Amino acid sequence: MPYLDVAQLLKFHFVFDDFKISRAYDDVFEAIRGEILENFRAIMPKFYFASPDEEAIKTALIKLARSDRKRFCVNKILPRNLTNRIYAQLFSKDFLTLEKSREKAPLRAKNERAKRSDRRYKIEDKIHFNSNFSRFWFRFIEPNLHALKQGKTDAVMDEIRAEFDEYASLAYELVCKELAAKIWRVDEDKISSFWHKNIEIDMLFEARGEIVAGEAKYRKKKTCKNVLNLLLRKCEILGIKPDYIALFSKSGFSNELQNLKDNRVLLFETKEFERLLR
Numbered sequence: 001m002p003y004l005d006v007a008q009l010l011k012f013h014f015v016f017d018d019f020k021i022s023r024a025y026d027d028v029f030e031a032i033r034g035e036i037l038e039n040f041r042a043i044m045p046k047f048y049f050a051s052p053d054e055e056a057i058k059t060a061l062i063k064l065a066r067s068d069r070k071r072f073c074v075n076k077i078l079p080r081n082l083t084n085r086i087y088a089q090l091f092s093k094d095f096l097t098l099e100k101s102r103e104k105a106p107l108r109a110k111n112e113r114a115k116r117s118d119r120r121y122k123i124e125d126k127i128h129f130n131s132n133f134s135r136f137w138f139r140f141i142e143p144n145l146h147a148l149k150q151g152k153t154d155a156v157m158d159e160i161r162a163e164f165d166e167y168a169s170l171a172y173e174l175v176c177k178e179l180a181a182k183i184w185r186v187d188e189d190k191i192s193s194f195w196h197k198n199i200e201i202d203m204l205f206e207a208r209g210e211i212v213a214g215e216a217k218y219r220k221k222k223t224c225k226n227v228l229n230l231l232l233r234k235c236e237i238l239g240i241k242p243d244y245i246a247l248f249s250k251s252g253f254s255n256e257l258q259n260l261k262d263n264r265v266l267l268f269e270t271k272e273f274e275r276l277l278r
């Protein structure tokens with residue numbers, strides 16, 4: 001849909017990345033209604049799983065689509081053995097992929113006992129859906145199939161509109177990594193997020209010996225300097241001295257950030273994503 005601007009193209013990508021749309025739309029919500037909500041019965045077979053664990057698989061995917069995607073989050077609602085079996089099935093079908101944690105277990109002296117809180121804490125990898133469309137389905141459609149079958153299309157549409165920016169924030173973060181890979185000329189798989197018990201950074205990678213830390217904000221208000229200050233504080237706690245700070249923002253940046261005289265801080269607005277279309 002070349003007639004759309006890059007902001008609208010991103011929204012379509014966040015939902016319809018591997019789903020072929022039947023006709024042209026000017027608005028992503030019109031497309032969601034026309035292509036998904038009014039056609040959900042025809043799409044349902046795409047998400048049938050030929051497995052005796054099918055209901056548990058869908059329960060796990062709904063949880064992952066709404067959570068922080070840490071691997072053990074599904075264990076809160078399903079037995080561990082069943083969760084492991086589900087993951088094995090979905091990894092083998094390339095429905096999900098794993099993003100490995102870069103957190104290291106703390107070194108302790110011999111015979112040193114961990115604190116009780118540390119004994120309960122486990123390093124967790126994160127789980128990614130292999131398509132935005134699949135994540136969208138299990139975020140909004142699968143949990144609302146009963147409502148859709150009852151003809152409550154408007155109610156489901158209202159939920160999608162209200163929660164779209166929150167849903168899109170992860171997809172935006174991933175496309176920011178794609179843009180960063182092009183800007184710094186590194187393989188996309190070299191760019192990943194960083195998280196551990198108390199700290200999470202959207203993007204932390206090395207390019208030609210330089211360290212880049214980044215944050216991506218998909219929200220209606222401009223990104224302010226407090227986002228930069230918080231990111232710098234996280235790096236300080238981790239003992240990291242980034243050569244560049246990359247901030248990505250759907251809605252632009254405050255004057256304070258735009259007027260900042262710091263060559264390390266790079267600001268990327270929506271128009272920058274045109275580079276991915278070339």
